[in-house]
Amino acid sequence: MSVLIGKKAPSFTAKAVQRETVIEDFSLDQYLDDKYVVFFFYPKDFTFVCPTELHRFQEELAEFEKRNVAVVGCSTDSEFSHWAWLNTPRDKGGIQGVSYPLVADINKTISHAYDVLAGVETIDEEGSLKVEGELVAYRGLFLIDRQGIVRHQVVNDMPLGRSIRECLRVVDALQHFEEFGEVCPMDWQKGEKAMTADQQGVSEYLGGK
Template sequence: MSVLVGKKAPVFKTNAVINGNEIVENFSLKQYLGKKYVVFFFYPADFTFVCPTELIAFQEQISEFEKRDVAVVGASTDSAFSHWKWLQTEQNDGGIKGVKYPIVADQTLMISKNYDVLAGDFDYDDEGNDIFEGAPQAYRGLFLIDKEGVVRHQVVNDMPLGRSIEEALRVVDALQFTEEYGEVCPANWKKGKGGLKATQEGIADYLSKNH
């Protein structure tokens, strides 16, 4: 798997559904450059089982992300129309109605491939014909992108393993803390706790106060 941390996030333009009901063309994360952090996450497919719990959970916490100047953007290899249909379906019928953040359509599979979360891959058969082996779906990848467009955190789960939205918020808090104070965040750091200076003395001081 590619490690994108420290690198510019792969760019793209594609269809997406925004505001829960509007299909737009040429959606790009570049609109957030210099303005917002981005939590960009992939999920396997619309109209499934674990996926709606994640997308709804992100929406339930959207005000917390907005307080932190973070845009949340989802993506799967489904079409924009499939996204739109799912967004019109009531939650008690397996839908995600009420989700308002953008959901990207990656029908070409190239966005998932460039972020290296595609479960399958392109190949050739014995006659030289293009084939696709594996699942044309994305693993549960999540990427925290800073205002300069650089990936600062990534995590990828297998398809059955749902993610923690609280952990996504914690990592946002940690990044913003280090940017503001110039200190690093130790194990299990949470917002409201102090950091430590990246020196031997700083580590010793932290350990003496916390152990």
């Protein structure tokens, strides 16, 4: 698994769907020098755990927007599958009402670039392509800053849903550090005391003299 922390987020141009509109040339580059990005991968449209995550991101979208964060989803499904799922009512297993973009990684190049692609491709002795498992994305999530640098990443196996609360907490921690230069200890929450990255700062945080 590649560690992308501190590196430029892999750039791409692909089709995406937002509400009922198909975007032909979608790129995260549009957010450079403007917005933070939470870019998350999920395995498949029309499944069970995935819609709980996509709906939860939508429910918290105002919180992300308040923090100047763009939310973008991605799977290896086509734009046609995304469009159909977005136009299927929630009570029928759809994600109608989701308003942030969903990228179509049908060629699996984006999942590969972010190193979240499950399954293994091999070439046998006869030169034939063999695949073990399904070539779909794990539940990867990447927090990208306004300069396009990955500052946080987490990858879950397919049965394991993520925490939107933790995602927002990490956004708050990054923005606190950028604004005040203070580092944020374990389980830090917005509004709590942080510390400077030196012995005095640690001592003050712990209540020392």
